[in-house]
Amino acid sequence: MAADNTHSAPANPVDIPWDAVLEWGLALASTGLIVSGAIFVLAGALGVLRMPDFFTRMHAAGMTDTLGAEFILLGLMLQAGFSQMTLKLLLVAFFLFLTSPTATHAIANAALKSGLKPQLGPYKAPELSEIEGKTPSEGAH
């Protein structure tokens, strides 16, 4: 391709292989979207694991899941091109965009109404004696 262009278009001093540029540009764009989305999703998972109480965990999961999922699906859509696949990915993105915040809202509502209080004030690590006294394996509610 590049060799042909140099002969057929001598007016263009710097020969740019547009096809490859487009391909690599799309690839890099979708890579950036997918990687940033994966980082968001991973951060959400880490937040669910590490945050101190339920509402902060919910915040971590809810926010990052929506953003990360949309980023990843957008990156995949760039690669799928104009096809049925793109439509389906768009549907997935649309459904996730609707259901994920709604589910998070419902969880928060149920937890708050059932009397689960958010931890206010600066976080204090529990004392060793408190940890030993409790059995956290079973449901507190």
Place this chain on the structure above:
Amino acid sequence: MLSFIYAAGGPATISPPTLIIDIALMAMLVVVAFAIVRMRSLFAIVMLQGVYSLMCAAWFVTLDAVDVAFTEAAVGAGISTVLMLSAMLLTDRQSAPVGAKKSLGPLLVCVLAGAAMFYAIPDMPAYGDANSPANTGPGMEYMTAAVTDVEIPNIVTAVLASYRGYDTMAETVVIFMAGLGVLLLLGLNGNAGFWQAKVQGQNIFSLTAPRTRILTSTEDKPETEPPAPDEAAPPKPKPKRKPAAAKKRAAKKPAAKKTAAKKPAAKKTGGKGSAS
């Protein structure tokens, strides 16, 4: 070790990324299975079962068994969770602990079955082996014939509905019979009426739909109902009352409407507004 399993009997036709994903998914499945066995809270077990079927379906997709994954996704994640929860309404919230003596027998059976399976692994054909019995017998005939016989891209549907139509009809009849059994035992619209029983010290009573729930005419039922004879036996609807209830339904409809009209307006409008 696992690559040996995949490669036993022939060259492995599975790509390394898929192998990594397979192993990771299987490891997580094992973790979830152990967690389900160890848990006592039934809520947590229902949720873990949902997660188990989620991961199962993802694993089936990596194994290219897409139709199975679809069924697992549809049944395991959505409907199964709801049905488990609705069945849990009638039982406890915690499972009773099982003594060590009682679990010895099942443990022995599980260990023996697992050992037999590991013994059989070297005889298995390799993953995706074209010469395995599953791929050379009738399965291959179906696959080659379906291209000209049925001309649809999804061979699974062709085999399911066309070549094995009798099988599928029997499966449909099995599902139908399951539904029929539920209808006969529990009733769909409160055929069992308003019942109350004591199971393991817990009072249980049913509330059915307003069009057949006639509280005014059956208010004396709970008193006349004898106490449950057996603690372990679930409360059964009496078969005698079913025809009577069906017969009386036409006559009782006005009464039901009257009771519904008497109810506070909040609930009624809620039902109406959502229905329209």
Place this chain on the structure above:
Amino acid sequence: MADEFLLKVYVAAAVLMMVGMALLLVRLIAGPALYDRALAVNSFGTKVVLFLCLFSLMNGRQDGVDIAILYALMNFIATVAILKFFRYRGLTGPMTSLPGSSKFDRLREARRQKEAS
């Protein structure tokens, strides 16, 4: 060339999703309250959906995306069912009533008074 590079990206992202799943699994099994578990299940579903999308792009097949659509819908139903069970102690009552005014609450209150008297 770009395809090979993208394939590596897909595999890396799929593996990252699985790392996220493993992290959520810890919270799911250890979670002190049941709401933590419900949250973890919901988040887990999102990750499985993304994993399926990535995997089907990796293989160039459309089937995985069909299942991903189904999951995005089914996961919502399961979460709603679990939360309604927590909140209203039943699956089938109307959600429009305030606590204390529903059919179940009124009947329970009436029975309590009856037992007390």
Place this chain on the structure above:
Amino acid sequence: MNSHLILRTVSKFLIPLIVVYGLYVHFHGDFGPGGGFQAGVIVAAAVVLYALIFGIDACKVAVPPSWIRIGMTVGVMLFAGTGVVTWLLGGAFFDYDVLKYDPDHPAGQHLGIICVELGVLFTVATVMVAIFYAFGSRTPDISDEDW
């Protein structure tokens, strides 16, 4: 009365989409994954979501239990009836080729498969809803101590 407004609005929007997706799965079952069974479960899931959000009383108005009873039998009859029709047309039981003749395209097979899968859809969807109705219509009295 305005509690759970978000949940109700989103569900109102989602329920028709779920049913449409179920029908897509059914009619696209020849070309992709899925078929009558999966479509039936998806349609049933839409009904279950309606019952969860709006209460089972409203759901029994929208999908009356008599439909459930009829749908279960109609599904099985549709399945077996396809076989009977092929039988009456002179073919073997479930020999779909006699349903419609086309010299260069097995149109009868396509027609028969869609009919049969439609029967499976009816049976599965209605049986799932029946089981949900049967279990969900009963609500035990759970005291606060037991909860």
